[in-house]
Amino acid sequence: MGKEAPLTEAVYYILLAVREPNHGYGIIQEVQEMTDSRVNLGPGTLYGAINSLLDKEWIELYSEEKQSRKKKSYIITSKGREAFNSEVIRLKELVKNSEKMGE
Template identity: 40%
Template sequence: MTYTGNPMTEAMYYILLALMNPNHGYQLMAAIDQVSNGRIKMGPGTLYGVLTRLQKDGLIVILNDDGRRKTYVITEAGKVALRAEYKRLKDMVQDGILVEEI
């Protein structure tokens, strides 16, 4: 399965953003908290479910698995998808400028 380019969930976006530096699960939860400026508190259930999906979509890979924990990293395809999602979100915000006229 590969990523189809559909809009990402908030969890997908922040996990990919946090994986610009390789991380394992617990570090990843802290990194998501940091890159979201504390807005996103992701629990292990959500995190590991999305990590599995991102792996299936080819957006991340396991960099290291020592048996106790897995270290994940974003792939080139993941970076392309993340940039596309970032652009989509920026465009949405720009389109929302109409709200200021209300």
Template identity: 35%
Template sequence: MADLKEELSETMYCILLSLQEERHGYGIIQHVTDFTAGYVQLGAGTVYTSLKKLERAGWIDRTRTEDRRHYYVLTERGTQALDDQTRRIARLHAYGKGIA
């Protein structure tokens, strides 16, 4: 199992957020665009490369394949990583508010 950096890119973080429910690659792209109100727009190549990395790290599992679409969901390890990243981002936000 490969380890990912402690600090995830915005792309990886959004993918993890999206995979709290089972989704396929294109579904992830649509969901991220929706929940970020278009601020984050993921390309297919980026998503599929990221999914491979996240799967190798044990943070997501492929659940099924239908009509050439691979579906994924967070693992327990991925849920913990998402929680850790969310806390890290909240701390950074608090630091910024304290300075402003």
């Protein structure tokens, strides 16, 4: 994958929430649940990140309801999984190095 910048916490959790098809409100709820309400994604943050992830081809549109406000579901792509897995490796290294230093 090359040297990507570290993922923001919001992007990290969005990618985690779309490992199965999920829609915007479902993503917000799942992230809240995963983090015991520590991370609360607002609609602006969520949809800004979704647009960026779509542009990077890290997620893709899975389905779109044509009725009722056109609810869209998204799913992670192989590129997105690669970026996510690279971030997990980076985070594990941070923790490992901290533990080596006795912290």
